[in-house]
Amino acid sequence: MVVRMMPSTTAISQAGAWRMALVVVSLLGALLAGRPLQGSDDTVGEEKEAQQQQNQFQTIALDQQMQQMLGDGSGRGIEVVRTKAMAHLELEIDSLDEACALSDAQRDKLTLAARLEAAAAMQLFEAFQRRYSGRTVDFQTREGQETWQQFHRELNEIQRATSRSGRARHLPGRIVGSLLDDRQRDAWRAEATSRRASQWRRHMDGGLAMLESSVGMTDRQHEAIVALLLEDPPRIDMGRAREMFGDNNPFLCWYALSRLDQDRLEAIFDARQWKRVGNIVRQGEQWQPQIDTLKLTEE
Amino acid sequence: MRVLSRGSGNRRDDAAHRPGASLRCLGLIAAITVGSGRAEGQVAIEVDVAPAEAAAADTTAPAAPEDHTPAVPAAEEAALTPEAAARQQIEQMAAQYEPMLMRLLQDDLELLRTLHGDLPVEARRAIVAAGEEAVKKGALAFSEAMNTPHVVPAPPQGVAGGFFGAVGRAFGLPIPEEPARRAEGAEKAEARKKLIDPCQLVSDAVAASLVEQIGEEHGADFRDQLSRREKRSRAATVRRLVGILDDELFLSAKQREAIEAAIGEKWNEGLAMALDHQMEINGRKIYPGLPYERVLPHLTPAQQSKLGDGEQSREIFGSNRQGRLQSKFFRRANLAQQAERDPWWFE
Numbered sequence: 001m002v003v004r005m006m007p008s009t010t011a012i013s014q015a016g017a018w019r020m021a022l023v024v025v026s027l028l029g030a031l032l033a034g035r036p037l038q039g040s041d042d043t044v045g046e047e048k049e050a051q052q053q054q055n056q057f058q059t060i061a062l063d064q065q066m067q068q069m070l071g072d073g074s075g076r077g078i079e080v081v082r083t084k085a086m087a088h089l090e091l092e093i094d095s096l097d098e099a100c101a102l103s104d105a106q107r108d109k110l111t112l113a114a115r116l117e118a119a120a121a122m123q124l125f126e127a128f129q130r131r132y133s134g135r136t137v138d139f140q141t142r143e144g145q146e147t148w149q150q151f152h153r154e155l156n157e158i159q160r161a162t163s164r165s166g167r168a169r170h171l172p173g174r175i176v177g178s179l180l181d182d183r184q185r186d187a188w189r190a191e192a193t194s195r196r197a198s199q200w201r202r203h204m205d206g207g208l209a210m211l212e213s214s215v216g217m218t219d220r221q222h223e224a225i226v227a228l229l230l231e232d233p234p235r236i237d238m239g240r241a242r243e244m245f246g247d248n249n250p251f252l253c254w255y256a257l258s259r260l261d262q263d264r265l266e267a268i269f270d271a272r273q274w275k276r277v278g279n280i281v282r283q284g285e286q287w288q289p290q291i292d293t294l295k296l297t298e299e
Numbered sequence: 300m301r302v303l304s305r306g307s308g309n310r311r312d313d314a315a316h317r318p319g320a321s322l323r324c325l326g327l328i329a330a331i332t333v334g335s336g337r338a339e340g341q342v343a344i345e346v347d348v349a350p351a352e353a354a355a356a357d358t359t360a361p362a363a364p365e366d367h368t369p370a371v372p373a374a375e376e377a378a379l380t381p382e383a384a385a386r387q388q389i390e391q392m393a394a395q396y397e398p399m400l401m402r403l404l405q406d407d408l409e410l411l412r413t414l415h416g417d418l419p420v421e422a423r424r425a426i427v428a429a430g431e432e433a434v435k436k437g438a439l440a441f442s443e444a445m446n447t448p449h450v451v452p453a454p455p456q457g458v459a460g461g462f463f464g465a466v467g468r469a470f471g472l473p474i475p476e477e478p479a480r481r482a483e484g485a486e487k488a489e490a491r492k493k494l495i496d497p498c499q500l501v502s503d504a505v506a507a508s509l510v511e512q513i514g515e516e517h518g519a520d521f522r523d524q525l526s527r528r529e530k531r532s533r534a535a536t537v538r539r540l541v542g543i544l545d546d547e548l549f550l551s552a553k554q555r556e557a558i559e560a561a562i563g564e565k566w567n568e569g570l571a572m573a574l575d576h577q578m579e580i581n582g583r584k585i586y587p588g589l590p591y592e593r594v595l596p597h598l599t600p601a602q603q604s605k606l607g608d609g610e611q612s613r614e615i616f617g618s619n620r621q622g623r624l625q626s627k628f629f630r631r632a633n634l635a636q637q638a639e640r641d642p643w644w645f646e
Contacts, residue, residue, distance in 0.1 A: 087605065094601050095549035194552035195545065202542050205535035212528070213636045216409030219527040247542055273413065 058139045062132040062151060069155065085121050089114035089172060096176065099191045100184035109179055110172050117171040124158045197230075199238040199247065204229050207253020211280060215273040224268045228260055229253070235298040236291070244294060254284030255291065385446065393435075393442035396497070399628075400434040400441075402635035403498055407505045408644060410524055415509075415517060420646050422512035426505055427644045433504030437497030441628060444494050444621060494624055498631050536571050536630065537563045540589065543574070547584060548602045561593040568623035571630040583607050588626070 093110045096102060102110070132151055138144035180188055204226065212222060234256045241252060257265065258281045265281070266274050291297060379387065408430065411418075418426075502525050510518030541559050544550060550558065562570065569588025578585050583605075591609030598606060 091549045091601055091605065094599060095551060098551055098599070191552055194555075198538070198542060198545070198552075198555060202535075202539050205538060209532065209535060209634045210636055213406050213634055214409070214638065216406070216411070216413040218410070218413055218524055219531075222531060242546075247546070248539055270413070270416070272416070 059144075060137045060139070060148070062135045062137060065151070066129055066132065081125050082118060082122050085118040086114065089118060089170075092172065095191075096188065100180060100187045102184070106179050110176065113171040113175055120171075121158075128154055128158055196238050197233075199242065200233050200236075201230075202247050203238075203241070203249050203252040204256075206248035207250035207257070210250050211254075211277065214280065215269065215276045217273070221268050221273075225257075225265070228264060228268075229256055232260065234259060236296050237298045240294070241296055244296070251284065251287050254280050255287040256284070257281050258284035258287075389439070389442045389446050392445065393438040396438040396441050396628075397434055399632040399635075400437050400497055400501055401431075402637060403631055404430045404434055404501050404505070405638055405641070406631075406635050407502055407525070408641065409638075410528070411505065411509065411521055412641070412643065414521060414524060415513070418513065422509075423644050423646070425512055426508045429504045429508035430501060433501045437495065437500040440495035440500070441497040441624075444624060447621070494620060496624060497628060532630070532634070533566050534563065536574065537566075540570060540573055540586070543586075544594070544606075548598065548605060550602075554597050557597045558594055561597065562590060565590055565593060568627040568630070571626045572622065585609065588623075 090111070093102075093107065093114060096110070097107060131154075135147070137148045137151070139148065176188065177185065208217075208222065208225065211217065211225075217225075234252070236252060241249065245252065257277075262281070265277070269277055408427070411426070506518050506522050506525070509521055537559055540562065541550070541555050544558065545555060567588060567590070570590075572588040573586035578587070585607070586609070589609060591606070595603050595606065595608070
C-alpha cells in the first residue's frame with residue numbers, strides 16, 4: 001500500500017509545525033545513526049540468532065567436554081578422576097582385607113601399589129587432556145567429525161585401560177598373589193571364584209531369559225539347563241567380557257550352550273522347542289571367532 | 300521505506316537494539332504521525348508498506364487475511380477439545396504398546412503350548428481371542444495410566460492437625476485426621492485402583508480362558524508356571540543389581556548373598572529401573588528403586604559412604620506405583636522375543 005502526502009509550497013500551517021519539526025529531527029536522527037532502518041533487519045536479526053544457536057550446537061569445546069566426562073562437571077577437572085580411582089582401589093583393598101585379614105605390612109604394600117596404579121592412570125588421562133585441551137570441534141567439517149570420533153575412541157580406550165573391571169590386570173591385582181600367605185591365598189581365590197560365578201550367572205540370566213521367551217520353557221527345563229551351564233562354564237575372562245559386552249550379554253550364554261554336549265541339551269527339550277533352541281545354539285557358535293579375536297578366553 | 304514487521308513476540312530484536320536504533324524508530328514513528336495528518340502535510344513522504352502491516356498501521360483499513368497458518372489443521376486443532384486431544388494421545392500411545400503386549404501374549408502362548416501341546420483347535424482359538432482382547436484392553440489401560448500425571452503431594456505445611464494437633468501430640472493424644480488429608484488419601488486410593496497391570500491382565504485372560512476350555516486343573520498348572528517364571532525373572536533382576544553394586548563396592552561373597560536376600564525379600568518393580576536408569580549426581584551414582592535401607596546394613600562404613608543413603612533417588616522415576624508399573628511392563632516387554640505368529644494357534 002502506498003501512502004502519499006501531497007507537498008505544499010505555501011507556508012507551513014501552525015497546526016502542522018510540530019509535525020514538520022518531528023520529521024526533520026527524525027530524518028537527522030536516521031542520517032546520524034547510519035543506514036536507515038530496514039524491515040529486513042528483523043529477519044536478519046532472527047537469522048543471526050538462529051545461526052548463532054546453530055553454531056553453538058555445531059561446535060564443541062573439548063575442554064568443557066573433558067570437564068563433564070571426566071570431572072563430573074564439578075569444576076575440579078581431572079583431579080576427580082584421581083580421587084575416584086584412589087577411593088575405588090582403597091575399597092578393593094578393604095574388601096581383600098575383609099576376606100584375608102591382611103597384616104599392616106601387606107596393606108601398606110597394596111596401598112602403595114594402588115597409588116602407583118592411580119598415578120599411571122592419571123598419566124594417561126593427563127596426556128589425553130594435553131592433547132585435546134583448547135581445541136574446539138566443528139561438526140560441520142569432516143576434520144571436526146574425525147577429531148570428535150578420535151576423542152571418544154581415545155577416551156574409551158583410557159577408561160577401559162584404567163577400568164576397575166579389569167582388576168586382575170592392575171598392579172594390586174598382579175602382586176596380591178605373591179603378597180599373601182597360603183591361608184590368605186585360599187580365601188582370596190575363593191572370593192575370586194565366587195565373584196566369577198556370580199558374573200557368569202548374570203550372563204546366563206541374560207541368555208536364558210531370551211531363550212525361555214522364544215521356546216516357552218517350563219521351570220523344570222530351566223533348572224536343567226542352568227545345571228548344565230554351571231557344570232561346565234566357558235573359560236571366559238569375565239572382567240574383559242564385561243568391558244566389551246556389559247554384564248548381561250545373552251550371546252555369551254548362547255556361546256556356552258553351543259559348547260555343551262548337544263545330546264544332553266537336546267534331551268531337555270521337546271522336538272518343537274529343540275528346533276528353535278538349535279537356531280540359538282548356532283548363533284552362539286558363530287561367536288567363537290569373535291571371542292578368539294577379542295582374546296576373551298582365560299589363560 | 301519498506302517495513303516488514305513480523306510479530307516477534309517477546310523476542311529481542313537485534314536491529315531494534317543496535318545503537319542509534321531508537322533514533323531511527325523515532326523517525327519511523329514521526330513519519331507515521333506525519334502520515335496521519337496528511338490533509339495538512341507539507342512534505343511528500345512515500346511510504347511503501349506491505350499490505351498486512353499497512354492494514355495494521357491503518358486502523359481504518361479492512362483487516363488483511365493472515366496467510367502464514369494453514370487453515371485446515373488450525374480448524375481441526377480448534378475442533379479438538381483438550382479432553383479429546385488427551386484421548387487421542389492415549390489411543391495413539393495404546394497403539395504403540397499393543398505390539399509389545401502382543402509379544403508378551405506370545406510368550407504365554409508358547410509356555411502354554413509346551414505344557415498342553417494337545418489343546419483342541421476350538422480351545423486354542425478361544426484362548427488366543429481372549430488373549431488378544433486383553434492385549435487391546437491392557438494397552439489402552441497402560442496408556443491411560445501413563446498419561447495420568449503422577450502428583451507427588453507436597454509436604455504438609457505447618458503443624459498437622461493445627462493447634463489441637465500440636466497439643467494432642469504434646470500429650471500423646473490421638474490427632475484427628477484433617478478433611479484435606481482424608482480427601483487426598485481417598486484421591487490417591489482412587490487413582491491407585493485405576494492402575495491396571497497390563498502384563499497381568501494378559502496372563503490372567505489366557506489362564507481364565509484355559510480354565511474355561513479345558514478345566515481348572517490345567518489352569519492351575521499354567522498359573523504355577525507363570526508364577527515360577529516371574530520369580531525367576533525377579534531373581535535375575537536382583538542378581539544383576541547386586542552385580543552392579545559389586546562392581547561399584549567390591550562386595551564379598553557373603554555380602555552379595557546377604558544383599559541378594561535382603562533385596563529379594565522386599566521386591567518392588569522399581570528395582571528393574573535401577574538397572575537401566577543409573578544416574579550420577581555430584582559424582583555419586585544413584586539407583587532409583589533400590590531399597591537403600593536394606594542394602595546399607597550389609598556394607599562396611601567405606602562402602603556405605605560410597606553408596607550414600609539414596610536420598611536423591613527417593614522421588615525419581617520408578618519410586619512410585621505408576622513408575623513401577625511401567626518398569627514391569629518394559630522389563631517383560633524387553634525380554635519378550637519378536638516371533639512370527641505361531642499358526643498352530645490359528646488353525
